[in-house]
Amino acid sequence: MDLNQYLEVFIDESKEHLQTCNEQLLELEKNPTNLSIVNEIFRSAHTLKGMSATMGYEDLANLTHKMENVLDAIRNEKLLVTPELLDVVFMATEDLEEMVESIASGGDGKRDVQIVMEKLHLLETGEMPITTSEAAPTMELEQRPVSSMSYDEFERTVIIQSKEQGFSCYEVTVTLRQDCMLKAARVFMVFEILEKSGEVIKSSPSVELLEDEKFDASFTVTIVSKESRDDLVSKIGKVSEVEEIHVTLLNLEETVVPTKVEQKQETLKKEENGSVKEQEVTAAKTSSSKTIRVNIERLDILMNLFEELVIDRGRLEQISKELNHAELHETVERMSRISGDLQNIILTMRMVPVETVFNRFPRMVRQLARDLNKKIHLEITGAETELDRTVIDEIGDPLVHLIRNAIDHGIEMPAARRASGKDEEGTVELKAYHSGNHVFIEIQDDGNGISRDRVLAKAISKGIVTPEIASTMSDRQVFELIMASGFSTAETISDISGRGVGLDVVRSTIESLGGSITIDSIEGKGSTFSIQLPLTLSIISVMLVEVEEEKYAIPLSSIIETAIVKRSDILNAHNQQVIDFRGKVVPLVFLNSVFEVPNSGELDEFFSVVIVRKGDKMAALVVDSFIGQQEVVLKSLGNYLSSAFAISGATILGDGQVALIVDCNALIK
Numbered sequence: 001m002d003l004n005q006y007l008e009v010f011i012d013e014s015k016e017h018l019q020t021c022n023e024q025l026l027e028l029e030k031n032p033t034n035l036s037i038v039n040e041i042f043r044s045a046h047t048l049k050g051m052s053a054t055m056g057y058e059d060l061a062n063l064t065h066k067m068e069n070v071l072d073a074i075r076n077e078k079l080l081v082t083p084e085l086l087d088v089v090f091m092a093t094e095d096l097e098e099m100v101e102s103i104a105s106g107g108d109g110k111r112d113v114q115i116v117m118e119k120l121h122l123l124e125t126g127e128m129p130i131t132t133s134e135a136a137p138t139m140e141l142e143q144r145p146v147s148s149m150s151y152d153e154f155e156r157t158v159i160i161q162s163k164e165q166g167f168s169c170y171e172v173t174v175t176l177r178q179d180c181m182l183k184a185a186r187v188f189m190v191f192e193i194l195e196k197s198g199e200v201i202k203s204s205p206s207v208e209l210l211e212d213e214k215f216d217a218s219f220t221v222t223i224v225s226k227e228s229r230d231d232l233v234s235k236i237g238k239v240s241e242v243e244e245i246h247v248t249l250l251n252l253e254e255t256v257v258p259t260k261v262e263q264k265q266e267t268l269k270k271e272e273n274g275s276v277k278e279q280e281v282t283a284a285k286t287s288s289s290k291t292i293r294v295n296i297e298r299l300d301i302l303m304n305l306f307e308e309l310v311i312d313r314g315r316l317e318q319i320s321k322e323l324n325h326a327e328l329h330e331t332v333e334r335m336s337r338i339s340g341d342l343q344n345i346i347l348t349m350r351m352v353p354v355e356t357v358f359n360r361f362p363r364m365v366r367q368l369a370r371d372l373n374k375k376i377h378l379e380i381t382g383a384e385t386e387l388d389r390t391v392i393d394e395i396g397d398p399l400v401h402l403i404r405n406a407i408d409h410g411i412e413m414p415a416a417r418r419a420s421g422k423d424e425e426g427t428v429e430l431k432a433y434h435s436g437n438h439v440f441i442e443i444q445d446d447g448n449g450i451s452r453d454r455v456l457a458k459a460i461s462k463g464i465v466t467p468e469i470a471s472t473m474s475d476r477q478v479f480e481l482i483m484a485s486g487f488s489t490a491e492t493i494s495d496i497s498g499r500g501v502g503l504d505v506v507r508s509t510i511e512s513l514g515g516s517i518t519i520d521s522i523e524g525k526g527s528t529f530s531i532q533l534p535l536t537l538s539i540i541s542v543m544l545v546e547v548e549e550e551k552y553a554i555p556l557s558s559i560i561e562t563a564i565v566k567r568s569d570i571l572n573a574h575n576q577q578v579i580d581f582r583g584k585v586v587p588l589v590f591l592n593s594v595f596e597v598p599n600s601g602e603l604d605e606f607f608s609v610v611i612v613r614k615g616d617k618m619a620a621l622v623v624d625s626f627i628g629q630q631e632v633v634l635k636s637l638g639n640y641l642s643s644a645f646a647i648s649g650a651t652i653l654g655d656g657q658v659a660l661i662v663d664c665n666a667l668i669k
Helices: 004-030 035-055 058-075 083-104 114-124 135-143 153-164 183-197 207-211 229-236 259-288 296-323 326-350 361-372 389-410 414-419 452-461 467-472 475-483 503-512
Strands: 168-176 198-204 218-225 242-249 351-353 375-381 386-388 425-435 438-445 516-522 526-534 539-547 550-555 559-566 571-573 576-581 584-590 606-614 617-623 625-633 647-652 658-662
Touching (some): 004 035, 004 083, 035 058, 058 083, 058 114, 083 361, 183 207, 183 229, 361 375, 361 389, 386 389, 503 516, 550 625, 559 617, 584 606
Parallel strands (some): 375 425, 584 617
Antiparallel strands (some): 168 218, 168 242, 351 386, 539 550, 559 606, 576 584, 647 658
């Protein structure tokens, strides 16, 4: 069987399961006694193991199997969840991620994982000093005969209530012949019989281990049924290669359970119930959302075809207006409505929440904090903000670098933070939000900030700026010097990051996406790295305006409103012409000056202005007249014109003219 056709699905699903493992491991660290979280991780690991083995990636399957054994020991309460234990499991998931990445990039998925395999083995065998005080009695219990299987409060309740309704509870121990060739198949047949006879409550070993044939010859199943003991023995006896069947009637009311365990089980019951409810909700959600995976290239082709359709639609609308034909007008209107709906669907298909990138950071921050002995709290806001898939694929590495940088050089050691009157736990905030036709991602830390004097001293010593120029530079201009190639103010450059080392690469990556990065910092208070990214949506809503003989398109997402301003209402402040807009001072930007449009020399008493915004900042773009709202196809200007100031692209209008699309964010300082 050719498995290559399933490779893409395997990679996607493996990444999803590993992401679930990471998220749930972080959750487990906060709630180490919640076994439902362990079960969730176990399920993902188990699926990953099965998929890897099927696809022939044995190394991946073996490592997952080792990790699974440790998780199994946790849920059987042989191991306590400790930060040290989680470190090892996180190491394993990290290696698994690397192996999946290797496969995704065409490799064989092999990796030297001997160290982590040994650590997992030591955990599994209890040779690492993390075993629980309750581990010994638990193991002792497991070695006892069948009737001593332990039940949590939830299972006990089910068994007791079943008995009240006339059911009997049995513990069925089945021993297979030593020469049995297909143990899993026999187990399946026994389970099939038992499930037809009643309700299976529990099995020992677990169902997963039974399916994988990870048991000697015997297994025990607890079942509630209305059938007699002899009937069960008789039915199971029909399965071949079964050597012995032992059925005992279970009477839980006679079982003495220590109070301490009862309290613990009570907690577990609540968690189980919560988990069951959550699983029900998840199941309901899963059943209501059916999705398929589509190759991104197909979406690109669909988008290109639709762009052509939008240009033709604009042309048709223009012709319809010129001809003033009622039926043609009606048909074009209808076509416009349908294509508008179609457009929304196509655009949303390419959009992906930025959380697909953000999800990797909690684990990374946890590990860095432990490596550096720092206390760090990561806050993520706006993870639901959507970005085009192509941007999502590229933005991950720059963000990793900036966060590592903020933790390594931004956040101080706990003692230093206490000495400066700060909370010893530093905060790194990762924020994403839409503004105009862009998405902003901010990495903010409350660390030590950047020293303007040190940056300038270093820049002058390296000859990047002269002392004369340095004295005229704003703070932001000075901070941006750290993104110059090879520039670093770090006393020692660690293997984690150096302030300035690699930031030039970060900037060039962001700029290659059509974005930009700015730095704000207050020494002693912290720093903010703000990344501005284009949505890169090909079709946008714009307001067409006229400046002299030229037409420009201003993205509607940037516009607050339009207004007419009287010449006498224009004021001067700091050598800048401004207007009073609803109590706020808003600077005027004359587009004919910015784009050097030939001036006809006529002076009007009234100005048409478009109020645009960038975050909290606003500007009033002065134009000659408004044409109207339209949806246009954004076409790139290409590499040759990519540096054109305040122009993000061009579009072809219905009458065949070309209009430049204004980048409002570049015009607002």
